[in-house]
Amino acid sequence: MTHTAGTFLFSLFFLCLASSVEYVESSQPASLAAEDISTNSNGPKQDSLFDDDPEDLFAEATEEVSLDSPERDVLLSDGPSPAITPITPPTSVITPLAKYTKCIFFPVIEEEEGGDSFDIHISVSDPEKVGEYMTSISLFKRNEFAVKRRFSDFLGLHSKLASKYLHIGYIVPPAPEKSIVGMTKVKVGKEDQSSNEFVEKRRSALERYLMRTVKHPILLKDPDVLQFLESSELPRAVSTQALSSAGLLRMVNKAADAVNKMTIKMNESDAWFEEKQQHFENLDVQLRKLHTSVESLVCHRKELSVNTAQFAKSAAMLGNSEDHTALSRALSQLAEVEEKIDQLHQDQANADFYLFSELLGDYVRLLTAVKGVFDHRMKTWQKWQDSQMLLQKKREAEAKLQFTNKPDKLQQAKDEIKELEGKVQQGERDFEQISKTIRKEVSRFEKERVKDFKTIIIKYLESLVQTQQQLIKYWEAFLPEAKAIS
């Protein structure tokens, strides 16, 4: 194990209780690993779990570096950095935070029109700082897998999924953000509170990301996802490095696209889409606002914790200075109470963040993906229209050629027209397909959103209840001490 670069490996503990036989048995990690794992892999094989669509959508899916994916550009993965000795995972620090960050999701993936339901529980745990190479897996039972993955692996997975599914209307959950500042601190080997918190934040974010991805019935069956979850060794995500130039390309195209979007005036025949787009715009604004307020709450709660700790120390000193014995003791007790309350505030701040704030942050990012699929629909429409216009032109040209004596050119024109007619038909089919997909996706997304919020908000409120109940305990214990002053 060399130490040429520092990075964190995350263990994926993957437990699948599958009532769907198809899922477990059809997965063949070994063979998949042997096969081509470039981004050229197709989507899921035809299977009956995909409900009413007879066509294999992905038969024609070609690899395109998605020029117009609205997701955030994937930056360079961890590049070369100075040699670092691995540190032992600071598990003792992780634990109190983990109360709110581990295993939040226990989803039951509901059947969609006759599919099977199954439970999946993914936990991302035990971040280990290791060198370049991955260590061996541990395979538990048949239904349980544990694999090690790098952060860049997660980004690589998302990049693949985005390029495959976004442009046909699927809402692909965005991967967690890279944080150059946070990562640098960790790489330099700073083992302090903030870098531990950074690791925990990232671990929690990755867990939620994966859970959201596998909750999606289509993505769950994607071979890249399966490989990611099960394969003992993933090839180093080369693409994330290559993406730096592709990423640059994307940035340029994004700008161009922004201009294009303004000029696409789509004839919206379907009011549903307009309504939904507006709805998501509004939702985005409100969620961002709410997110800001909650971030402020987290900040102030942390401040309160710090101030309480400082006051506790000060009260202790005052108690030492106090020459009246009983009052001196009461002041010391007060200092102790405040110290305990400080810890309460710290815990509450974690709940504020990991439950409430991160929920909102995740949805703000998800909405970006949602808005993206709407954009793709517009572009699909535009493509179809462009083909139509071109066909029209060709027909006019052919008509003109009828009067000239150029049989070769005429034939060529007729051939081109036939080809274009095919394209136009395809364009229309694509447009109808993406519209249908988006309708389904939006419906699924909204249901998930509501459920998600409810579950997590209830958990958050329960954390607030716990804090208040502890406060009662502490002050009730202090009260007799105060009364004892005489």
Add this chain to the structure above:
Amino acid sequence: SSKTLRSVSVDLNHDASLLIDIPDALCERDKVKFTVHTKTTLSSFQKPDFSVPRQHEDFIWLHDTLVETEDYAGLIIPPAPPKPDFDSPRDKMHKLGEGEATMTKEEYTKMKQELEAEYLAVFKKTVQVHEIFLQRLSSHPVLSKDRNFQIFLEYDQDLSVRRKNAKEMFGGFFKNMVKSADEVLISGVKEVDDFFEQEKTFLLDYYSKIKDSTAKAEKMTRAHKNIADDYIHISATLNSLAADDMTANKKNLEKLSDLFEKFRKVEGRVASDQDLKLTELLRYYMRDIQAAKDLLYRRARALADYENSNKALDKARLKSKDIPQAEEHQRQCLQKFDKLSESGKKELTSFKGRRVVAFRKNFIEMAELEIKHAKNSVALLQGCIELLKSN
């Protein structure tokens, strides 16, 4: 209620022969006009029941004249009430006005209400602290008989003319002297009395500790307030989300918004109760300790005077010149010093008793209020959780 506000100092205003309170006050562009109401059975006053309007500067004048009075050198002069300070809510109101465009109307209204409550709290605090100052005087066996105190209570004309004259008379000389004669003076003097030696050590140390505690308590309270304000914004945004929501989720969002609105009121009360019972308590006794320290300064000066008079007497004896004057001077210095020491001892002892009683009362009340608010919060939260789960 006004009763709880007065609890930084207890056992005041029980003597029916002289009862003082500030039943109301007016705030006109940052100038506060206090109505000082006196009820008395003492014949030294012209009427048994009367009120006068007073400004903050009048209180300061009264305090300063008491400090300057040599006869009171051996007493702890109750600390002067601090100037009414509306800067904090005023600045916040200003910022709120600037940020109005970023909030919904409802949000803005709530924030404004919060600030108005803050104004009111500052106002109540300043009334309380001025009232306590007068009540400390009225309950003191010596100070209650002070003539300037009587003038302050009774004189039905504007005191500002009198104030100007007094300033010219004293020029703040004594007060400035005490202020500049810092710890060096006290610690430099050789202490002959164990009691005062202990008191000196204790008061100097305690003062710096309680000053620190006051500042830290204030920071704690402010953080609480900030959290309550955050809840306002959260509640408002949830409300907007509810308004836009056309699904069954609408009700959940409304319940949640309502919860945070109620919750923030409780948090606000936690903050203000902590402010009154803890921060204000510490702040008051910090100032009281300073007043006790001033007493020690004055005694130390008297001791220094006495020692100087001894030296002068020795010198006079050496020169065989002006001996009787020197002897008389020395005798006077000693008398003054002894009087100061005797009175000072009494004052400092009763001060400790007063402090202990006040701390006890406030700690009990603070703990009880914290428990009450926490129980309230639990009920609110659990109610909302039930509603959400049942939907």
